[in-house]
């Protein structure tokens with residue numbers, strides 16, 4: 458346990474200033490707060506501050522600056538690398554701040570930054586308006602990290618990435634000032650900051666306290682959803698077909714890929730390995746069913762069809778990709794249209810076939826549609842022309858299993874890398890070389906300028922924050938210390 462470097466007097470003063478709470482090491486609330494989705498992340502901040510409002514956020518920032526401590530912000534805690542936490546500094550936990558206000562007429566939702574997507578889906582369902590957010594496919598992902606990094610949703614081909622639906626936000630910048638910024642901001646610096654916060658990734662420019670999001674009336678109150686699975690022997694035929702077929706689909710349909718363990722139908726306690734697709738169609742059931750006929754004709758081992766609202770569907774499947782505190786090594790890349798070539802599928806077949814842990818899996822997002830209608834430099838998210846974003850999750854339980862599973866994930870990534878054109882900052886990855894270019898392409902230069910303007914002393918920093926020179930050591934055998942964390946400051 459790290460020694461508390463803050464004097465008891467300072468802590469007492471901090472507590473008096475806050476309407477939220479101070480959590481210290483050794484207490485159950487502290488231990489619960491540092492347990493994030495990826496159990497491999499083990500960090501020990503000196504103090505966790507649970508903010509209860511914007512004033513508390515300013516207090517926390519001033520406290521960290523006065524004490525000379527690092528500060529990171531904890532949203533939903535789904536950073537694959539745990540950049541929301543730190544050791545020795547302050548973690549600002551936003552989880553008390555879950556307020557939401559829907560303006561059904563303007564179709565806007567104001568949401569505080571402690572909200573998870575599960576909170577938003579429940580709120581939207583209870584509103585009875587039928588309106589939907591462009592939210593995460595995982596219930597426990599937090600709104601703040603998701604939107605700032607871009608945010609791919611099952612509805613993105615219809616409505617753009619989540620950041621395209623960000624209308625304004627409230628942020629406390631490194632100078633301790635709360636600001637409300639949007640496209641309507643008068644100053645060029647604020648416009649630049651708003652640009653950077655739509656794809657630049659969380660943790661870089663300030664503490665976001667609230668967002669105003671555009672929400673949408675879907676084309677039909679209920680959508681068509683399907684889960685289709687195939688035996689792995691059919692991969693070349695089916696994924697090869699899918700690669701071309703998705704180019705013919707309307708924007709209203711998204712067809713995500715998955716390869717991994719699935720429950721044996723009729724015997725759910727047993728699993729088998731399959732691959733397949735998650736289909737979401739923002740329209741009539743019958744039209745959706747007709748559109749997927751070519752997939753249904755290719756001998757699936759099973760198909761589940763659903764007709765429900767998007768929030769209801771998220772509530773049903775929204776924990777599929779969470780590792781729920783187990784150890785995970787997560788790698789990902791961005792692929793252009795038609796990238797699932799026979800060679801790329803062969804890599805999938807080989808690595809999914811020899812994975813050391815049967816719980817490991819690969820999923821991929823299907824982009825295009827409205828996402829591609831925005832220019833790569835219009836927001837900080839550059840991958841507008843991407844079609845697929847595969848993410849592999851190597852999952853294990855004991856320290857003895859770590860090396861085999863990490864090396865498998867590393868080699869799998871290396872084999873797929875020739876098919877990638879970049880990486881997605883929300884699948885943040887400490888083993889990525891040249892990460893500045895991979896995450897941001899031509900937008901990095903402007904992000905650096907925004908960072909220098911708004912955070913000249915580099916207060917908001919982590920291993921892969923904007924401006925960091927960090928490059929990982931990828932020599933084999935790999936550094937197995939937690940997440941290759943080598944801080945550069």
Ligand SMILES: Cc1cc2nc3c(=O)[nH]c(=O)nc-3n(C[C@H](O)[C@H](O)[C@H](O)COP(=O)(O)OP(=O)(O)OC[C@H]3O[C@@H](n4cnc5c(N)ncnc54)[C@H](O)[C@@H]3O)c2cc1C
Nearest residue numbers: 532533534535536541594595599602603609659660665779
């Ligand atoms: C199981 C799972 C499913 C996922 N599904 C999807 C998906 O469907 N689509 C998709 O696009 N991505 C998905 N992701 C990736 C996800 O979008 C990112 O991990 C995202 O950054 C998580 O946000 P968070 O708030 O939960 O995480 P956190 O770890 O809390 O935050 C991520 C980063 O943002 C910073 N941050 C958090 N709150 C704030 C704030 N208020 N102000 C400033 N900075 C802040 C943190 O310090 C950290 O650097 C998934 C991830 C997981 C683990």
